[in-house]
Amino acid sequence: MVTASLVKELREKTGAGMMDCKKVLTETDGNMEKAIELLRERGIAKAAKKSGRIAAEGLVEAYISEDGKVGSVVEVNAETDFVAKNEEFKTFVMNIAKQIVEKNPKNLEELLAQESIEAQGKTVQELLVEKIATIGENMNIRRFARFEAEGLVEKYIHGDGKIAVLVNMKKGNREVAKDVCMQIAAARPEFVRKEEVPSDRLQKEMEILKAQTMNEGKPEAIAEKIVQGRIGKFYEEVCLVDQAFVKDPNKKISQLLSETDSEIVEFARFEKGEGIEKKEENFAEEVMKQLK
Numbered sequence: 001m002v003t004a005s006l007v008k009e010l011r012e013k014t015g016a017g018m019m020d021c022k023k024v025l026t027e028t029d030g031n032m033e034k035a036i037e038l039l040r041e042r043g044i045a046k047a048a049k050k051s052g053r054i055a056a057e058g059l060v061e062a063y064i065s066e067d068g069k070v071g072s073v074v075e076v077n078a079e080t081d082f083v084a085k086n087e088e089f090k091t092f093v094m095n096i097a098k099q100i101v102e103k104n105p106k107n108l109e110e111l112l113a114q115e116s117i118e119a120q121g122k123t124v125q126e127l128l129v130e131k132i133a134t135i136g137e138n139m140n141i142r143r144f145a146r147f148e149a150e151g152l153v154e155k156y157i158h159g160d161g162k163i164a165v166l167v168n169m170k171k172g173n174r175e176v177a178k179d180v181c182m183q184i185a186a187a188r189p190e191f192v193r194k195e196e197v198p199s200d201r202l203q204k205e206m207e208i209l210k211a212q213t214m215n216e217g218k219p220e221a222i223a224e225k226i227v228q229g230r231i232g233k234f235y236e237e238v239c240l241v242d243q244a245f246v247k248d249p250n251k252k253i254s255q256l257l258s259e260t261d262s263e264i265v266e267f268a269r270f271e272k273g274e275g276i277e278k279k280e281e282n283f284a285e286e287v288m289k290q291l292k
Helices: 004-014 018-027 032-050 087-103 108-113 124-135 174-187 199-215 220-238 253-259 283-291
Strands: 057-064 070-078 140-148 152-158 163-171 248-252 263-271
Touching: 004 018, 004 032, 018 032, 032 124, 057 087, 057 152, 057 163, 070 087, 070 152, 070 163, 070 263, 087 108, 087 124, 087 140, 108 124, 108 140, 124 140, 140 163, 140 263, 152 174, 163 174, 174 253, 174 263, 199 220, 248 253
Parallel strands: none
Antiparallel strands: 057 070, 070 140, 152 163, 163 263
16 A cells, blocks of 8 residues: 555655655555666656757856865756756755765766765766756756865855866965966966967967958068067966966966965866857747747
8 A cells, every 4th residue: 555654755765756656656566666766767768858958057066175185176067047056956066076076087977887975876877867857957967177186276166156166286375276266267267377278279379360460461571570479468368377367467377376386287167058059049939839
């Protein structure tokens, strides 16, 4: 016999709806384990239907170990901004960030295959599928970065999970590291220093600058010299140490590091949904279709 307490217990264990729980318990003659299995199977079916939907919302999150030496940053996408405010989703994302710090997966494939620290006996992939079924939206773990530091790792989250920054410092203190994180969030550098800029990227930039200069009517020989001067502006945009410090624009980040005896090894800056092509919705058209 399927009792109300049995339905309640299954609901608490799986997060599935009351009617779904009652249905599978009836089908399995009240066998809890078989009922959970059935819900998971149906969860997978539900998840498959949702997998074609564009997931460009969600959260970016960062986590640092208690000793401050290991940190991670992760992006988990969902379909709507509403889900990003869901406590279950937020906990799931934070636990993924912790998982990356503690279990050190080499890539996404390895992360998804690991046993989840949130739910023993389940892989991260299986837990993700369950969350898709219970929360009701397509979701995916898109990317992550993990740093182990000689000195310290610091993080910064901006706008309730819209931008997350993780920085690995060989030398320095928390205050400087936090300033550097905020700099990265605001100024969007791509590299720490100019030596890291790929040669083909630099060559392309110089070709563009040369064409611009010659279009201004300058002779080629003079254009070459002007390009050498202008390439500095490019470095100031893309290289962290060459940027003006947002808290004191008269000072460069390189100067801030020198004054505080600090050294940056690497950084990661994740902005929620960047590079994902979002489907443009025409809500007026949608309403008209429903009315018809």
